[in-house]
Amino acid sequence: MNSASVRGKDVGEFPAVILLDSVSYCNLKCSMCFHKDMERPKGFMPWDLFTKCIDEIAIENKDARVWLVFFGEPLIRSRYKPTIFDMIAYAKSKGLTDVVLNSNANLMTESASRKFIEAGLDAIYIGLDAFSADTYAKVRVGGNYEQTVQNVNNLIRIKRELGVSNPRVYTQFVEMKVNEHEKDDFIEYWTEQGAEVKIRPMVTWAGQVSAEQMTAQQMEKNSEERWACYWAMQSMSVTDRGKVVTCAVDLDAQFVAGDAHDRSLKEIWNTDLKTLREMHLTKQFQNLPDHCRDCQDWQAARAEYY
Numbered sequence: 001m002n003s004a005s006v007r008g009k010d011v012g013e014f015p016a017v018i019l020l021d022s023v024s025y026c027n028l029k030c031s032m033c034f035h036k037d038m039e040r041p042k043g044f045m046p047w048d049l050f051t052k053c054i055d056e057i058a059i060e061n062k063d064a065r066v067w068l069v070f071f072g073e074p075l076i077r078s079r080y081k082p083t084i085f086d087m088i089a090y091a092k093s094k095g096l097t098d099v100v101l102n103s104n105a106n107l108m109t110e111s112a113s114r115k116f117i118e119a120g121l122d123a124i125y126i127g128l129d130a131f132s133a134d135t136y137a138k139v140r141v142g143g144n145y146e147q148t149v150q151n152v153n154n155l156i157r158i159k160r161e162l163g164v165s166n167p168r169v170y171t172q173f174v175e176m177k178v179n180e181h182e183k184d185d186f187i188e189y190w191t192e193q194g195a196e197v198k199i200r201p202m203v204t205w206a207g208q209v210s211a212e213q214m215t216a217q218q219m220e221k222n223s224e225e226r227w228a229c230y231w232a233m234q235s236m237s238v239t240d241r242g243k244v245v246t247c248a249v250d251l252d253a254q255f256v257a258g259d260a261h262d263r264s265l266k267e268i269w270n271t272d273l274k275t276l277r278e279m280h281l282t283k284q285f286q287n288l289p290d291h292c293r294d295c296q297d298w299q300a301a302r303a304e305y306y
Helices: 047-060 074-079 084-093 110-119 133-139 145-162 180-193 216-221 230-234 265-269 272-281
Strands: 017-020 065-067 098-103 123-127 168-175 196-201 235-238 243-245 256-259
Touching: 017 047, 047 084, 047 265, 074 084, 074 098, 074 110, 084 098, 084 110, 110 145, 123 145, 133 145, 145 168, 145 180, 168 180, 180 196, 230 235, 230 272, 235 265, 256 265, 256 272, 265 272
Parallel strands: 017 065, 017 235, 065 098, 098 123, 123 168, 168 196
Antiparallel strands: 235 243, 243 256
16 A cells, blocks of 8 residues: 655646546536536537647646546547547647546446557546445446446456556545445455555535545544645646636636636746645635635545555
């Protein structure tokens, strides 16, 4: 097991992590997720905006981690052109070294798995959050547990048949009261299958989801002395309409630092977002925008990997 560091440090002139909202629709209504209540309009990121962002990242930092998802299910875009596979392939053609996705994998057919490999996807994080169909139904509302497990195992099998290492497959388990009893079985099963396992605490999406689902251990961590938020320090999130927002949990774009249509990512990172980072670093939390000031999720950007 290894743990990811979460204490925020300013990464300098360009973000280390960029989230691009390739699609903001989702096919599930998960219990710990705010998506079903999201008020901002849903849509697809236009190709010209996407390529503008990717082209700049390729110039500024080819090794930045680029998530081709912010708050949606990217495989919904497998049926609309340009597809999510086209987006992955474009990012890789520009020399980006760490192009990744989050997915619930309900739509990950064998064809999609092969297209991920062909496009050059570096890693995929698959949200399962359960080791039984009953628990999955409570958490991943609207999903099919057995089919999704088969989809993930198919991707692992296809990789083995082709003798390729990418995409690295991470099965993710957001630890909550409802599923914490299945954590050990989840780790054992998926490590045996050949996946890497990510265990992480739930987030409240800047207070949009009740903290009542959190485990007792996480509630205890909420009382720790606040430190600079990892997401604010490291990452930039761009909605499908080009709005650059506070961080990776500002899903309803409550604070907009700039518009990626008419400004560079670097400029936005070094103006309004820099002001927010400086407030975090100097512990001026009371001066942050309301949703950021009152957010508990600064302590949730931690994870264990197996």
